[in-house]
């Protein structure tokens with residue numbers, strides 16, 4: 001499927017991308033954040049949640065052990081997942097992702113751990129180091145044609 005690629009110069013630019021994504025996020029949206037340890041998945045998630053909350057001091061702990069942390073914000077409930085410690089993809093059902101995304105949105109780090117248990121309509125953001133220490137390449141792709149039609153217009 002078609003992809004879009006952005007060069008992000010530094011952490012501030014990553015935060016601006018997260019703010020832009022916060023502005024288009026709505027009910028049922030799932031963003032899968034791919035990338036190695038230290039790529040910037042949590043940095044992106046924290047900035048998106050703070051922007052959405054309108055609170056630059058919002059505490060966004062890493063859900064490494066709890067796997068999911070849910071934020072009841074005024075316009076939307078956003079769940080932040082870190083699946084690094086998921087042992088079996090089936091565990092995702094126990095986390096209730098379907099319920100969380102029925103009316104809310106979700107940001108998912110380490111989506112590869114979920115196997116086939118993620119919604120087909122998800123947007124995939126792949127973050128990779130790119131040259132200089134703080135530079136990143138962020139690639140947008142779609143998990144399915146349904147995902148493409150769900151997201152394309154809003155990303156334009």
Ligand code: ADP
Pocket residue numbers: 008009010011012014035036037038039040041042043044109133134135136
């Ligand atoms: P991940 O969740 O992917 O493991 P983190 O967001 O926890 O990664 O860590 C990314 C680290 O890289 C942070 O220490 C952050 O300050 C740093 N960093 C440097 N440049 C960038 C950038 N352009 N985007 C995101 N993080 C960056």
Ligand code: MG
Pocket residue numbers: 041042043062082109
């Ligand atoms: Mg992380």
